[in-house]
Amino acid sequence: MKVVDLIKKALGFRGDVDATASTTIPENLTTWYYMVHKKEALIGMVIVAVFLVWAFIEGLMQLMAGYLRRPYLGWVLLPHNPLASPNPAISLNPPSIKYLFGTNLNGQDILSRLLYAAPKDAFAAVVVVGSAVLLGGVLGVIAGYYGGWTDEILMRATDAFLAFPGLVLAIALSILIGPGFNSVLISLTIIWWPIYARLFRGQALTLKYRGFVEVSRLFGVSQIKILFRHIFMNAIDPILAYMALDFGTVILTYSTLAFLGIGIQPPYPEWGSMSSNGLSFFPSAWWYTLFPSATILLVVIGFILVGDSLQDALSGRVND
Amino acid sequence: MQSNFIFFVIRRAFNALITLFLLILLVFVLIHVVLPTPEAMAKVYVGGAHYTPGELQAIISRYGLDQPLYVQFFNYLINAVRGNFGMDSLYKVPEMQLLDKFIPITLEFVVIAVALQVVIGVLTGGLAALWRGKAVDWGIKVLYLLAWAAPVFLWATLLQFTFAYNLRVLPSMNIANPLLTPPRPITGYPLIDAALEGDWPYFDSVVVHMILPVLAIAITGFGLTTRMMRSSSIEVLDKDYVRLAYMKGLSSGKVFTGTIFRNAIIPIITLTAVQFGFAVAGAVVIEEIFLYKGMGFFLYQSVVNLDYVAILTTTIIIGISVIVANFIADVLYALIDPRVRLE
Amino acid sequence: MDAIRVKGLSVYYRTPLGQVKVLDSVDATFEEGKTVGVVGESGSGKSTLGFAITRLLPPTGITKGSIRYYDTELLSLPAKKMREVRGTGIFMIMQDPFSSLNPVKRIKDQLMEALLVKYERRKETLDPKSGEKEILKRLSDVKLPDPDLVMLKYPHQLSGGQIQRIVIAMGLLLEPKVMIADEPTSALDVSIQAQVIALMKELQQNYGMTLIFVTHDLAVASAVSDKVLILYAGRTMEFGDVGETIKQPLHPYTQGLLKSFPSGSYKEGRLFSLKGMPPSFFDMPAGCRFNPRCPYAFDRCFKEEPGVYGVGDRLVRCFLYDKSNKS
Numbered sequence: 001m002k003v004v005d006l007i008k009k010a011l012g013f014r015g016d017v018d019a020t021a022s023t024t025i026p027e028n029l030t031t032w033y034y035m036v037h038k039k040e041a042l043i044g045m046v047i048v049a050v051f052l053v054w055a056f057i058e059g060l061m062q063l064m065a066g067y068l069r070r071p072y073l074g075w076v077l078l079p080h081n082p083l084a085s086p087n088p089a090i091s092l093n094p095p096s097i098k099y100l101f102g103t104n105l106n107g108q109d110i111l112s113r114l115l116y117a118a119p120k121d122a123f124a125a126v127v128v129v130g131s132a133v134l135l136g137g138v139l140g141v142i143a144g145y146y147g148g149w150t151d152e153i154l155m156r157a158t159d160a161f162l163a164f165p166g167l168v169l170a171i172a173l174s175i176l177i178g179p180g181f182n183s184v185l186i187s188l189t190i191i192w193w194p195i196y197a198r199l200f201r202g203q204a205l206t207l208k209y210r211g212f213v214e215v216s217r218l219f220g221v222s223q224i225k226i227l228f229r230h231i232f233m234n235a236i237d238p239i240l241a242y243m244a245l246d247f248g249t250v251i252l253t254y255s256t257l258a259f260l261g262i263g264i265q266p267p268y269p270e271w272g273s274m275s276s277n278g279l280s281f282f283p284s285a286w287w288y289t290l291f292p293s294a295t296i297l298l299v300v301i302g303f304i305l306v307g308d309s310l311q312d313a314l315s316g317r318v319n320d
Numbered sequence: 321m322q323s324n325f326i327f328f329v330i331r332r333a334f335n336a337l338i339t340l341f342l343l344i345l346l347v348f349v350l351i352h353v354v355l356p357t358p359e360a361m362a363k364v365y366v367g368g369a370h371y372t373p374g375e376l377q378a379i380i381s382r383y384g385l386d387q388p389l390y391v392q393f394f395n396y397l398i399n400a401v402r403g404n405f406g407m408d409s410l411y412k413v414p415e416m417q418l419l420d421k422f423i424p425i426t427l428e429f430v431v432i433a434v435a436l437q438v439v440i441g442v443l444t445g446g447l448a449a450l451w452r453g454k455a456v457d458w459g460i461k462v463l464y465l466l467a468w469a470a471p472v473f474l475w476a477t478l479l480q481f482t483f484a485y486n487l488r489v490l491p492s493m494n495i496a497n498p499l500l501t502p503p504r505p506i507t508g509y510p511l512i513d514a515a516l517e518g519d520w521p522y523f524d525s526v527v528v529h530m531i532l533p534v535l536a537i538a539i540t541g542f543g544l545t546t547r548m549m550r551s552s553s554i555e556v557l558d559k560d561y562v563r564l565a566y567m568k569g570l571s572s573g574k575v576f577t578g579t580i581f582r583n584a585i586i587p588i589i590t591l592t593a594v595q596f597g598f599a600v601a602g603a604v605v606i607e608e609i610f611l612y613k614g615m616g617f618f619l620y621q622s623v624v625n626l627d628y629v630a631i632l633t634t635t636i637i638i639g640i641s642v643i644v645a646n647f648i649a650d651v652l653y654a655l656i657d658p659r660v661r662l663e
Numbered sequence: 664m665d666a667i668r669v670k671g672l673s674v675y676y677r678t679p680l681g682q683v684k685v686l687d688s689v690d691a692t693f694e695e696g697k698t699v700g701v702v703g704e705s706g707s708g709k710s711t712l713g714f715a716i717t718r719l720l721p722p723t724g725i726t727k728g729s730i731r732y733y734d735t736e737l738l739s740l741p742a743k744k745m746r747e748v749r750g751t752g753i754f755m756i757m758q759d760p761f762s763s764l765n766p767v768k769r770i771k772d773q774l775m776e777a778l779l780v781k782y783e784r785r786k787e788t789l790d791p792k793s794g795e796k797e798i799l800k801r802l803s804d805v806k807l808p809d810p811d812l813v814m815l816k817y818p819h820q821l822s823g824g825q826i827q828r829i830v831i832a833m834g835l836l837l838e839p840k841v842m843i844a845d846e847p848t849s850a851l852d853v854s855i856q857a858q859v860i861a862l863m864k865e866l867q868q869n870y871g872m873t874l875i876f877v878t879h880d881l882a883v884a885s886a887v888s889d890k891v892l893i894l895y896a897g898r899t900m901e902f903g904d905v906g907e908t909i910k911q912p913l914h915p916y917t918q919g920l921l922k923s924f925p926s927g928s929y930k931e932g933r934l935f936s937l938k939g940m941p942p943s944f945f946d947m948p949a950g951c952r953f954n955p956r957c958p959y960a961f962d963r964c965f966k967e968e969p970g971v972y973g974v975g976d977r978l979v980r981c982f983l984y985d986k987s988n989k990s
Contacts, residue, residue: 160342163639163646165601168619172635175623176354190350248469255471256605260620272471279477283486293474300469308547452722560762563719564830568837569750569780572742578776582767658817659766 034313041313044305048244051299054115055122062119075116080109082116083267092285102287104278110287113269114295120181120264121271121299124254125247128188133236133243135189136196141231143197144204155201158194166191167253174262184263188250199242203235238314245307248300255296271296325661328654336647343639344400347632348393358385405633410625415633419615423637424508425495426607426614429530430599433537437599438592440538441545442585448546449553449584460546468543472602476536476609483532490532493611496525533610537599544598548591553584586657593649597642664733666841666873667693667716667753672728674711674720683944685711687897688728690971693841698867698874700884700905702920703894706941709877710758712894713843716875717755718745732841750780754839758846760826764818770829771814774798777833801832805862824855828862835866842867843875848883860887881920885909893917896942896952903977913979915957951982959983 035041058077065073075081079100087107095102101110143154161169166188173187207213213230255272257263264270271292278289355361362379363371371379380386383406384395399405405415448460467475484492495510496502502510503517514523556562557580565575603616611617615634622630654661674686686708693699703709714720716730718737730737732748740748757763765773775794782789795814802810805828818826827847834842844863848856864887867874878884884891884905891908893901893916901914912918939956948954950965957964963982972984 156338156342157346159339160346163339163343163597163643164635165597165638165642167598167601168604168635168638171604171619171623172631173350173354175626175631176351176628252469252471256473259471259473259605260608260623262623272473275471276473276477279481282477282481293470296471296474297466297469301465304465304469558721560757560759561765563714563755564757564763564833565765565776566719566746567717567749567755568777568833569746569748569752569784570776571746574776578768579765583765586767657767659819 035309038309038313040305041309044302044309047298047302048247048306051118051302052122055118058115059119059123062116075112078109078112078115080112082108082112082269084108092281092288094285095287101291102285104274104288105281110274110291113274114271114292117269117271117274120268121251121254124181124185124188125250127185128192128250129243129246131189132192132196132246133239136193136198137200137232137236139193140197140200140202141204141227141235144201145208145227145231151201154197158197161191161194162198164191167256170253170257171260171262174257179262179265181264184254184257188253192246192250196239199239200232200235203238204231207231207234241307241311241314243307244303244310246303248303248307251296251300251303325654328661329651332647332650336643339643340640341397343643344397344636345393347636347639348396351632352389361385400636405636406629408627409629410622410627415629418618418630419633419637420508421505422613422615422618423641425510425612426600426603426616427641428509428511429533429612429614430537430596430603432530433534434541434592434596434599436534437538437542437595438545438588440542442549442588444542445546445549446553446581446584448550449557452550452554457550460550464543464546467539470540472536472540472605473609475539476533476606479532479536479539480609491529492532494529495612495614496522496529500525529612533603533606533612536606536609537602540602541595541599544595545588545591548587549584552587553580556580556583559583582656586653589649589653589656593642593646596645600638600641664695665692665731666695666733667875668729668731669693669712669716670729670731672712672715672726672730674708674715675725675727676721677723677725681945682725685897685944686715689894689897689899691892691899691902693873693875694889695840695873696871697889698864698876698887700881700888700891701875701877701894702879702881702884702891704879704941706896706944707894708897709879709894710845713755713845713875713877716843717749717753719755747784750777750837751784751839753841753843754834754837755843755845756827756830756834756847759850760823760830761818761850763830764826766818768817769814770816770818770821771795771798774801774814774829774833774836778836781837798832798836801835802829804835804866805829805832806858807832823851824859827851827859831859831862831866835870838870839872841873841875843877845877846879849879863887881909881917893920896947897944898952899971899978899980900953901977901979903975903979907975907977913974913977913984914953914981915959915983916953919956951980 035045061077062074065071072081075083084107090099090103090107091105093099093103093107099109099111101114103109104113139154143151169191170184170187173190174183177183177186208231213226216226216230251271254263255270255275258270258272259276264273266273275289275292275296278285278287278292281288351361358380359376362376362383362385384392387395403416407413408415408418411418444460444464448457451457480492483490491497500522503513503519503522506513506516510526511523514520514526561583562575562579565579566572570578600616603614604619605616606612607614607616608620615637619631619634619638621627622634669689669691672686672689673684675682675684689708689712691699701709701712711720711724714724715726716732716737718726718740720726726738728738732752735744735748737745737748764770775791775798778794778797779789798814799810802813807813807825807828813821813825813829821829827850831847847863848859851859860883863874863876866872867887874887876884876887881891885908888905890903891901891905892899893914895916901908901912901917903913908917909921912921942948942952942955948965950963950967951957951960951969954960954964961982969980969982969985971978971980972986974984
């Protein structure tokens with residue numbers, strides 16, 4: 001029996017393939033199957049996986065470099081030193097075997113700088129979305145589960161937050177908090193949690209009347225356990241798709257802030273500022289802006305593809 | 321039914337006012353979380369300049385920074401309602417006097433950009449849904465992914481380089497040709513003022529200067545609309561009432577305009593208000609790139625100069641414009657969807 | 664004269680898990696002015712038959728075979744010509760009343776649209792006043808209370824029974840030659856079900872329409888129909904006069920369906936006297952599709968699929984009626 005047949009059987013496709021039912025497919029088992037068998041989803045997952053794995057390895061190396069006070073460890077895996085001191089002799093070299101993506105105005109290798117900057121982008125995305133999910137999740141679940149005044153206050157507060165375009169509030173906050181990478185992370189988290197509070201609240205509202213929650217309540221399972229194990233953990237499924245999309249959005253916002261000069265400071269490379277710096281040399285030194293821009297595009301598209309397909313798979317609209 | 325609708329509008333207007341109040345409270349709270357002491361606040365007011373402890377004290381007592389928080393908030397709120405957000409710490413004029421000039425300029429081109437974006441998004445999304453799974457669908461998907469996944473500044477600078485610097489067909493910066501005398505500021509909106517004065521050369525110049533900024537915003541934003549339109553059209557296409565419309569023997573054109581479009585467009589209305597927010601935020605970057613001197617440009621300059629009062633005031637004004645956009649979307653939504661209106 | 668003649672009709676759906684054949688070489692004739700009940704459990708393909716005839720399958724559907732509407736072959740008809748058949752030629756009422764009407768248009772406008780289609784095709788003009796009168800008349804034909812008030816409402820303000828009557832009235836306004844009713848009562852309360860069924864029967868007789876009545880309920884089918892077509896897992900199992908079928912069901916499946924009524928103690932598609940579930944389209948049993956649930960199944964039923972055998976004027980797909988059967 002082929003794997004496909006096995007999954008078909010496991011799906012238990014009974015005779016409900018009718019005119020209207022034909023485009024929907026039972027949930028659970030299909031999600032993974034669908035993600036692996038749909039080309040777009042697979043492409044997205046590969047991009048995201050490569051990005052995250054690289055960011056993790058390179059991030060570890062940079063941590064070690066700092067910890068052991070051996071800076072070269074931070075670029076030992078890279079073809080060149082991304083922070084090399086300016087060298088006019090190799091300024092703006094076009095792509096070659098030696099410098100695959102060419103060099104920038106300072107004669108630094110663009111590929112190495114892109115790879116060196118990856119951990120910061122990944123870190124920003126994971127930290128911001130992660131803390132937004134935790135913060136928003138806890139508040140949203142509590143609001144949805146208990147209802148009443150708690151709910152009312154929280155929802156009005158999120159209304160106020162959501163009235164701001166994220167970028168604008170992030171600019172204002174990062175300036176207030178002060179310069180640096182951490183202040184960007186904090187301000188992005190502050191603007192990011194309300195949407196998750198909304199999503200989790202909506203989920204909690206439907207979940208709290210489900211059988212398993214009511215039964216646990218009847219058996220005197222502690223409130224915290226119910227809130228976390230039953231509501232939070234069950235609510236997170238449909239929110240996953242949105243999270244995947246959001247990683248990409250954080251990277252975009254982070255790059256845009258860097259473009260405005262907020263956040264990480266030179267000489268440390270950042271994708272957004274690299275591509276904007278390069279634009280002044282476009283089109284003659286096209287590689288300067290092209291490769292950083294293409295990297296942002298590729299990674300963000302990867303997250304969008306994963307998020308999109310996950311959404312289709314989780315909602316069962318698999319035929320789109 | 322008429323009274324139902326009016327009641328709905330009043331309720332929404334009331335909600336908008338509450339959100340507005342909370343928005344001001346939020347900004348106030350955020351400031352005080354970040355700057356907990358009167359001294360820290362006072363430093364903000366002097367805008368990073370050097371100061372002596374005596375000067376700091378003077379500022380604290382002048383702005384009442386040592387008063388209880390609720391008193392400070394009450395004062396701030398009263399002043400905000402009067403349109404008084406304090407003095408700009410850099411230009412030393414009332415903040416609103418500065419913003420009065422900038423707000424219409426940004427609103428004008430952002431509204432046009434959002435309108436363009438909705439048109440592009442609805443068309444491409446609708447086409448993608450009708451031909452789902454076909455080449456058209458894929459082509460549109462690739463296009464909007466490229467547009468959406470790029471940071472705002474990327475498209476803006478690319479457009480600027482291509483059309484202004486290389487092809488030299490469009491101006492690279494400014495609101496209008498600086499050699500022309502602007503018309504009297506009647507409404508503050510350059511296009512409307514020029515039209516009212518009959519100053520057509522200026523009008524044309526504004527239009528030409530607006531093309532690139534508008535395109536930059538529309539390109540980065542239309543993807544969301546396309547995606548939403550595509551999925552809502554697909555959802556509607558599968559509905560029994562669409563089948564019934566065909567079943568009646570109506571032509572595809574009639575089914576499309578009367579049934580599919582009118583139902584698929586409903587979620588787009590709410591999305592457009594959200595998109596408006598994104599566009600205003602994007603304007604900060606776009607206006608900086610095209611030196612388009614509106615609210616976003618002003619905000620960016622304030623960021624560079626660490627002009628806190630200006631940053632906060634602009635943030636609040638942008639928040640207010642988004643709340644108003646949401647209110648308008650709510651009303652439109654109710655006009656189109658009787659299920660909301662007649663609840 | 665046959666209003667509709669279906670020959671060797673197969674319908675496939677493309678799904679992410681491969682193609683499924685939902686209707687498999689179905690043959691049936693629908694005589695003009697008569698009612699045929701199409702009976703089967705959910706998933707038998709009975710709704711698909713209606714959508715195939717009107718050519719409104721979901722985009723994933725593929726059709727093979729032949730469907731003739733009087734002298735016109737529908738499956739090869741250009742889309743524009745097909746549109747002219749819909750409405751005044753063939754009209755179908757769908758299962759779920761709550762999603763059958765456009766939520767953003769008033770009832771009156773939706774009915775007026777239908778009425779205009781009819782007048783356009785007759786090349787006649789319609790002034791709004793007399794159109795409104797005609798609509799009111801049809802709405803009272805379907806015994807809808809307060810038609811003048813209902814006309815001004817939106818679908819979400821109405822009950823399922825009201826909407827189903829409105830859709831039937833829409834059919835009457837169009838005066839189709841063939842009306843397909845796909846479980847028009849399954850979403851309604853039991854008390855309203857009986858009313859709507861009686862109404863359909865009455866209207867069919869008054870207007871002389873050809874009616875194709877799709878249902879999972881043999882009892883309902885026997886009350887309205889002249890003939891019944893029994894579908895199982897995409898295959899025709901039995902086709903014949905309704906009286907004879909009720910009196911002496913041939914196929915073991917029909918017998919099973921019959922045993923479960925008139926108790927009326929089953930719900931939507933679930934039959935007490937029949938053990939098990941219909942097979943999955945991904946996993947059809949070899950031989951006769953009914954063999955896992957058939958009390959009479961013997962060796963041959965597991966090896967080959969039975970053909971259709973004639974018993975008098977009736978047709979049945981079962982080896983029990985194969986004259987050459989020697990076992």
